[in-house]
Amino acid sequence: MTDPAAILSDPARRARLAADARAQLVFFRASLTPDGGLATLDHEDRPIPGALQELHATTRLVHSYAMGQVWGAPDCTPVIDAGMAALWMRHRDGGHGGYVWALDGTGVADDTKLAYGHVFVLLAASSALAAGHDDAPRLMADIEAVLEARFFDEGTGLFREEYRRDWTAFSTYRGMNANMHGAEALLAAFEATGAERHLHRAGHILDFFTGRMAPAHGWRIPEHYTEAWAVDPAYAGNPMFRPAGTTPGHALEFARLVLQHWDLSGRPDDGAPARARALVETALSDAWLPDGGLAYTLDPTGAVAVADRYWWPVTEAIGAVAALLKADPRPQDADWYARLWGVAERLFIDHDRGGWYPEIDAAGRPSDGQFAGKPDIYHALQADLLPLLPGLSRPMEGLARLGPEG
DSSP states (O other), X not given: OOOGGGGGGOHHHHHHHHHHHHHHHHHHGGGBOTTSOBOOBOTTSOBOTTOOEEHHHHHHHHHHHHHHHHHTXXXXXXXXXXXXXXXXXXXXXXXXXXXXXXXXSSSEEEOOEEHHHHHHHHHHHHHHHHTTOTTHHHHHHHHHHHIIIIIEETTTTEEOOEEOTTSOBOOOOEEHHHHXXXXXXXHHHHHHHOOHHHHHHHHHHHIIIIIIIXXXXXXXXXXXXXXXXXXXXXXXXXXXXXXXXXOHHHXXXXXXXXXXXXXXXXXXXXXXXXXXXXXXXXXXXXHBOTTSSBEEEEOTTSOEEEEEEEHHHHHHHHHHHHHHHHHSXXXXXXXXXXXXXXXXXXXXXXXXXXXXXXXXXXXXXXXXXXXOSBOOSHHHHHHHHGGGSSSSSOHHHHHHHHOTTO
16 A cells, blocks of 8 residues: 655655745745835735735745745845845834834834734744844744733633733733744744743643644634633624634645644653544534635534635645645545645646636635735645655754755
8 A cells, every 4th residue: 555645755745845935935025125024925926015015925925025034035134134124123122012014105003902913023034044144043032022022821822812012901802813823833832942931831831722622622622712711603793804703724734733743742641643533624614615715713513604715714624634634644644735735736826827716716716705815825835845854843944954845
């Protein structure tokens, strides 16, 4: 019987992944504007007039091009430099501390301070540190202090959500999404610094959501919570960042992070691979659509609530299934891996210009219902690069050994 994990070592598949990663890095270099700033791009790699530069976009560019730099891709440094400068000089609030959410051409457009954005600053700092950027140590020290003082709740071991610019609270909302990306950033910080507290905190977040919440809710992780961390099933907020119901793409991200943490922890006998598999298989079973792609949200029973097809759940499914193929390969994993890449290549990847279309309509055509242009390299670049690596953790070290030919 053929080893299902062999699909990850297939030379033709690996060559396509490396080529797509290189094309993405070329496309998104156009984010760098002549004045040294950063822009959101349309489908043809032109800056979108008047588009805000949001904190998660700035940080994800730094993270992505740091990955590209350690991989050996050319011309990554200017984008990293611009992103690091924007974080320190423009997003960073020199008066109150922390990092504001959005910038426009003249200054601060949205001064909200969100855990979601701040944990991505930690991810950017960690990746820049791994890439050897001179400004990474100061950014790391600053964001660690802000997260510790303002967002991390020692009593629950989870992140608080949101503040006004002066750190007054304006809601009691608590969210899974910020904590999931918090776990991602903490794992990257541990890999970059060796500080055990980051690994421990990431483990607590992962245990709460995947060890407690997921099995109690049919392996569908509730998104929204009260201040006391009780599930809030009636909550419906921002349709992009806080949609009602559950989001299978997030369950897939969690599965990959569970396996990364398990690997970094020495692969203890704690059931992590089984939890990851339950999350992946439930999300794919619930959300896979007849014409390909994954539904954006589900109701608590697993029925499709919003059938819109976005690129990022497909990318996260690729990463999660690839992680299962490395940790606990089964024949169905190889089938899913091939199916997911089939729909990515058929519907989402822009083979002419580079980058992935973020949204596909019912007819399989690029759409702008929720997203303008091509807003992000992060999800799709990781879908290319992480399956190329032999391990489940320490991707920066793996990329440095791999080289840009894959």
